Amino acid sequence: MTRDDELADLAADLVAVPTENPPGDERPCAEFVVDWFESRGIEARLVEKPSAERAQAVAWVGDDPRDETGGGASDETAGESADAPTLVLNGHLDVVPAGDPDEWTHDPFAGVVEDGRLHGRGSADMKTNLAAAMLTVRDLAPEIESGDLDGTLVFHGAMGEETGHPGTRTLIEAGYGGDCAVVLEPTDFRVGTSGKGVVTYRVGVSGSASHASRPDQGTNAIDAARPVLDAVDEYDDRLRERTDPLVGRAYATVTEFEAGTDSNMAVLPGRAEFLLDRRILPDERFEAVEGEIETLLAEVEREADVETDLSLVKHYASAGIDPDHPLAERFRRLSAESADAPREPWGLEAATDAREFVAAGTPAIIWGPGNLAQAHAVDEYIDLADAATGLDILTDGVRGVLSDE
Template identity: 55%
Template structure:
């Protein structure tokens, strides 16, 4: 195992970041963005608060070095809500360390990844300034990743792009060269409200929605036959259903709304997915007389680079050197902002980072402190390699 002389800095920083509540929704990244910005500024790093795309939810970018090649270290500031604190053994924002693990909302997803990127920037700045390395490193602290806000995309459009990119999400040090996408549709099912004492006078939208749900279940079974060797199967699921909420208990609801969550493989296009959904709803209307409206409410495009691209191989090599295990080719089933680096900026980019993806969004979310340390080691090794410097 490698020596970890800088570990206290990166672990302490991860704890400070976890203590900052940056839940999304509702979108409270501002305090975390200002902390990251000030942390860089106090250390003389060129940094900027970017008040786009949402003015009251700033994000942060930083840069060290000049010229090419440029490596982008990407992370997001937001975390999903902690929900019921009573379900946590460790307080969600106490950032407690126990038995070698850091606990708290965002510990894995992905305040530790942010800390790794921040400390790596400082270390690399000195080596770039001394001429030991060529090129530059860019840091992203993006907003809204958990709800598909185009934070990373905006930072790229503002010029914080590069040749190579690492999205520091928790992957247990596996190198994801592809990422599954998703698109969510809100489907509104039309009924006809009536008093519950006269149910035959109207059409209950809950019952009208039944063939829609059945059709989605059938669609999902067909989709599972589509499979990507790295990210697995395509899926379609109903993730939300709402009808009669807030109304009188004695009224049959006139509308029902459901969310169709469609997981998209790298070989699929979202435009084609929409055609499939439209055809599915047309069939329901023709067979059952059910009228619907559909609206896209969220999307994350899929993305992929060659599984044996130079960056992926470099990260695998250095991961093996630090952890003793060389990861096999892999794709991440969750959607990440790597799509913006690959699809929008044309970069060679992967998703890789410390921590286990299974810890994301859970009660008592945690990360092994040793993973944070190793994450910094590998990131520095990779950056030095990419920037043509001597290790």
């Protein structure tokens, strides 16, 4: 069997283990990964934090990463020094829900290979890249163990990335970090050195319920929410003037609105709620963003005489490293040579687990084969020829870091 065939088969096997998040049943897939490594004589284990039911997988070749300091190399030298670097290949086990399987041409969890493509939920985002990382660890193990490559290679199969759970953060805190990291996502071979953050709030607007036959006796919470929504639109207009050269504009968007759904249809709702999605640029601080939202609501309360409340739903930090970091330069060069990928610095408009490495002081790039447009889509697929090219680039890139070539 060729290495390309191994990649297709392993990726299909991973797709065939459903790990939809929510609910996030990653443990069976983590067990599959650990068993795969152990059967090949590679150190691997389940990490049952932050959740035993949603266990994560780690593996490594070289020194036990928990015995290394890791995560403290400078942005200029990490991953490119002669001091036996520890490099992490990070990916996530979870996938977004597939939705109605009848809308799919193929069973989303069958791992069907057809016409040179692997079909199924997670094929692009990002189990094929998990498979590439697993094969890279396996194939470089003899060179690391013999001393031909100097350093340690760590694999992460993290939980909860799709919903902002601290899977990767937990692995880093448990000692499975490193001096630099490749966060595998379908970037079409472009090298991301920064990514937007996002904070989602639930905003409540109070009214006073009454029967719809006597609307003047109450205050319709939907009407009370109108000036709040208008204020959000005006805030979004101002935010769009803030831009980052790599990740684009900041945004504020209402993504969900709910009122009256838990009551009789003939009753004016006494409360309305909506989700506010705020995209955060790399140079914006979360505390400042939260202050802007609080100020916005305070002003609309005063001007429109409405009552609101605010609660945090989730927060993904923005993250960025020097676009000219040696790790980024290495993968840009290899991707340009092998996949004709652009060599210009680039950033993602979406948040990734790269933020967890950057927060820990570890430079990380975001990279991988696969088209980001396929992520979360019905009939998701990845071109297996691209995946095979990605495997070659990843192996060459890791070998270069660990040999300091």
